[in-house]
Amino acid sequence: MKELKNFPYSHILVLGLAKSGTAAARLLLQNEKHVRVNDKHTALDDPVVQELTAMGAEVITGSHPLEVLDGIDAIIKNPGITYDMPLLQEASSRGIPIMTEIELAGSLADTDIIGITGSNGKTTTTTLTAEMLQKGHQPVKAAGNIGYAASEAAQALEKDEKLVLELSSFQLLGINRFKPKIAVLLNIFEAHLDYHKTFENYKNAKSRIFINQTTDDYLVYNADNAVVAEAVMSAESVKIPFSLTKRLNEGAWADETSIYYKNEEIIAKRHIALAGDHNLENILAAICAAKLSGASNEAIADVLTTFAGVRHRLQFVTNLNNRLFYNDSKATNLLATQKALNAFTQPVILIAGGLDRGNEFDDLKPYLKNVKGMVLIGETQDKLARTAAEAGVDSIENVYTMADAVKQAYNLSKDNDVILLSPACASWDQYQTFAERGNMFIQAVHTLV
Structure with missing residues (x-):
């Protein structure tokens, strides 16, 4: 022990x-x-x-x-x-x-910790990083805000096994001495203000991921996100940027055709299995963390050609009568749903709604251009219905259960349409977790089949 x-x-x-x-x-x-x-x-x-x-x-x-x-x-x-x-x-x-219990994990672990946080993309990046290391024959456990508790994973670590932790702002607020060897800060957008009260508080909570790092540690950060770029200026650790907009001498970057680490081409974009342009940032961040941990280009590319996403995060469920069903239940805020909608060019039937945290949904309007119908659930039904009407969505339906939502979405759809669960809201008005909500969606889809 x-x-x-x-x-x-x-x-x-x-x-x-x-x-x-x-x-x-x-x-x-x-x-x-x-x-x-x-x-x-x-x-x-x-x-x-x-x-x-x-x-x-x-x-x-x-x-x-x-x-x-x-x-x-x-x-x-x-x-x-x-x-x-x-x-x-x-x-x-x-x-x-x-x-928080993260502090215990840091006190237990006698190996390198990779800590990953951000408003969106944490689960995907954590999973990608762990799989890249595993593919390169480096033993690793993934835990924290994903899978099982961080301290439980730290207790079970074998010799030389690395720990990859998905960390929320709530967890990071409760650290004292905890520090990862490699910290990853994906992005910071307005979220969880019902908990943090102000955006400044939320930004400061996310920034705690590097607060205890020294010059012996690494900080992977999104150079394209202005809030992140400003926040990391105070970090003492070695900064490793990633960017979709500019070529970098250090870190990971992309051009129109390929993904690179420093001056090495890692993979051509056409070979990447993971859908959605927004996932390119997650891929760049994972590449940085994996390369800093010793993963080979071959292992990284192998994962990227096969990894198609994590459960409840733009997860492909099935093709039924030429309708494509996607489960994005982990989209618990506006930004996540915006990114999910941007991943598709064909017509979309969007299932959305959930816990009312007091915010409006006006920022969703520009992303509804390909949405032909919206099926709405939960406390935010009326707010989302107003947004949909103002955006010119053709069909807007309110329902009470996920089973009814899936049935109604199918009824509104035609050949080659996407039926997408991407709620833009937390799940706690009707479900204990986003995973329970996503599982109910998957179950309803398979009931249709």
Whole structure:
């Protein structure tokens, strides 16, 4: 069992169970820490609660009393819990450090960590990077905001095995000493303002990925994104840019025909399997991270000729009666849906809608030029219907279930049309996760078949 290093806390409150909290509690208990768990919604007879209790944890459920802070010298919190929660505000006033489970992963790992963040493209870039390393016979685990908890992956690392972490702004807000050997900052666009309150706060959270890096580390960044280019100026690490618009002496870049790393051609664009121009940025970033980790051009090109996308991110589902179905449930903001729509030139029936975070959808209008119909679900139905009408979309339908959405989209479609789930909204009004929403879409499509 790996031991926690540079983690000088003995009495820890794990706030919120779920995947990361459960992994953190287990790890802390295995390292002989005193652990108190507080979760509002999990019942005392839940199997996870019983397991942690048997391991020695004190578990308090049903509410968040301030007394759970007594005797505590650090908090590991669920990334989704906001810092304006009264319990966390009280913890801050007492000077108790508040961290996320990512900090534990950094304390455990005795190998290189590649950390990847950005408003969009994290999952694709993380998966691409891991597959490029694997293809080059370098052992690797991918975790964090993808797959399983970062600390769980770090605990299971074999000798010389690398760790590739997809990191959200919520996770990065809760780091103290954590630093990746290679940090990747894909892009920063306005997102999650219901959590971060201001764009400046959100940008600062993303920028924490390189805050602890030194001149011995690398920072891969998007030179075409003005916010990113400005943010990385303060970084001490070695900066490795990528760009779709200019030739670079360092980093990865593209021209009209090919992808390059420095002055080496990696692959011709026509051989790349991954659909959508927006994915070229993800490819460039993954190439940088893989090359810095020692991957060969041959291994990278091999992956790019076969990798067609990750589940729920512009995932091709099936061709039914010459209608192409795509699952882009992970498009939880406007930018992601804009990029998905840009990936197609043929007519699109768009299924969209979900949690209402208070924003409007006017910025979606220019991207609806090929959208012949919209089928709308969730809390944002009316807002999206107004946007669709103003954009001149021919057919606009409101439905209540994903099954009805798929049926209605099929009814509106003709030969060679694309039926695309790309919600532009989070899923939490109807589903626990974007993955559940995407799986419901896939199930509905196969029911049609």
